[in-house]
Amino acid sequence: MDENIEDQLVTIRDFVRYGISLFQQNALYFGHGTDNALDEVSFLILFSLHLPHDMPGHFMDSRLLDSEKQHILEMFRLRVDKRIPAPYITNEAWFAGLSFFVDERVLVPRSPIAELINNKFQPWLDIDNVENILDLCTGSACIAIACAYQFPGVEVDALDVSKDALDVARINIEEHNMQNQVHLVESNLFAALGGKKYDLIVSNPPYVDEQELSVMPQEFHHEPEIGLGSGGDGLDITRQILQQATHYLTDNGVLIVEVGVSDESLIEQFPNAPFTWLDFEHGGTGVFLLHKSDLDTFFKPLI
Numbered sequence: 575m576d577e578n579i580e581d582q583l584v585t586i587r588d589f590v591r592y593g594i595s596l597f598q599q600n601a602l603y604f605g606h607g608t609d610n611a612l613d614e615v616s617f618l619i620l621f622s623l624h625l626p627h628d629m630p631g632h633f634m635d636s637r638l639l640d641s642e643k644q645h646i647l648e649m650f651r652l653r654v655d656k657r658i659p660a661p662y663i664t665n666e667a668w669f670a671g672l673s674f675f676v677d678e679r680v681l682v683p684r685s686p687i688a689e690l691i692n693n694k695f696q697p698w699l700d701i702d703n704v705e706n707i708l709d710l711c712t713g714s715a716c717i718a719i720a721c722a723y724q725f726p727g728v729e730v731d732a733l734d735v736s737k738d739a740l741d742v743a744r745i746n747i748e749e750h751n752m753q754n755q756v757h758l759v760e761s762n763l764f765a766a767l768g769g770k771k772y773d774l775i776v777s778n779p780p781y782v783d784e785q786e787l788s789v790m791p792q793e794f795h796h797e798p799e800i801g802l803g804s805g806g807d808g809l810d811i812t813r814q815i816l817q818q819a820t821h822y823l824t825d826n827g828v829l830i831v832e833v834g835v836s837d838e839s840l841i842e843q844f845p846n847a848p849f850t851w852l853d854f855e856h857g858g859t860g861v862f863l864l865h866k867s868d869l870d871t872f873f874k875p876l877i
Contacts, residue, residue, distance in 0.1 A: 579592070579647065584637055585635050585636060586635070586638065589615075590615055593615035593619065594611045594615050596654060597611040597614065597615060597653070602657070603657075603792070605684070606660060607661055607683075607684060618650070618653070621664045622642065622645050622646050623642060649663050657793050657796070659682055659793050659796055661676050661682045662677060662682070668683075669684075669688050669716040669720060670692055670723075672750070674719075675746055676742065677742065679741065680742045680743075680797075680798065681714070685832055686854045686856070687717060687778060687832060687861060689856055690776075690852065691720045691721055691724055694725070698863055701725070703826070704728050704773045706730075706772045706824075707729070707773065707774045708733060709731065710733050710777035710779065710815065711779040711801075711811070712733055712734045713739050713742075713801060715732045715742075715746045715758075717776055718731075718743075719732075719746055722752050722756050723750075730755055731758075731759050732747075733766075734758075735761065735762045736798070737760065738798070740758050744758060772827060773826070773827050773828070775823060775828070776830045778831075778832040780800065780808075781804055781811070781812060781833045781835075781836045782808050782836075783804075783805070783806060783807050784805070784806050786835065787803045790802075807836065807843075809836055809843070812831060815831060816844075817873055819869055823869070827865070830863050833860050833862065837851070837862070847868075847872050849862040849864065850864070
């Protein structure tokens with residue numbers, strides 16, 4: 575990057591154009607909240623300038639202060655030279671229309687489950703009879719907190735085995751003032767829950783297989799491996815969830831789990847299982863739904 579480039583760039587529009595060219599020239603990978611250079615450059619610039627995401631277009635020709643230019647260029651350097659995902663640079667990620675604190679202790683939120691939450695899991699869930707929700711493998715607690723917004727008064731447990739992840743989750747729970755509704759649980763899957771049962775268990779567990787993990791773009795290696803990999807086929811944790819979840823669901827309870835690109839492997843292993851694979855209007859695949867009765871019929875005998 576040209577050390578004197580800030581002298582040649584004047585307006586926000588200049589920095590947007592330059593950033594797009596720079597990111598594409600360096601073949602950055604976009605997969606942590608954005609899928610293209612324009613959106614990612616805009617995200618970094620607007621964050622740096624404390625401007626809203628729906629900023630009126632005429633602001634694009636605003637001239638920048640030298641200090642503002644330097645801050646933007648430093649973020650560009652981190653993104654290009656170290657391949658750090660943009661949300662780790664800003665310590666902010668968006669999920670289900672909400673802002674969350676993130677750093678390298680947790681995955682960057684990007685699950686299509688956000689769409690299900692915003693739709694209150696309709697038509698799969700009887701929303702008038704929901705008392706308890708479990709977010710299994712909570713990470714930043716984005717799913718748990720988003721559920722709490724959609725289901726006021728419903729108790730939400732946010733569970734993770736990682737102390738580091740729970741520290742980040744605690745920050746987000748406090749930022750969203752959800753201390754009275756979202757409760758953190760340190761546990762290896764269901765181990766610490768005792769006999770508690772839930773109307774909904776939702777989980778975005780690790781599901782990347784060994785081969786995919788080894789060839790993932792550099793950006794992903796800034797994320798905690800404990801949140802990505804799950805054995806040779808990526809399904810070690812998912813199999814445990816399938817075999818244990820029935821004991822923690824109410825009679826009409828629902829289990830929703832994201833397995834991403836490991837969906838084909840899961841279907842091959844359980845070809846007769848009654849998975850309902852969910853569709854998304856805004857993109858995303860690899861999320862299945864099972865009712866407690868499905869788990870009792872097909873998976874309980876496997877325990």
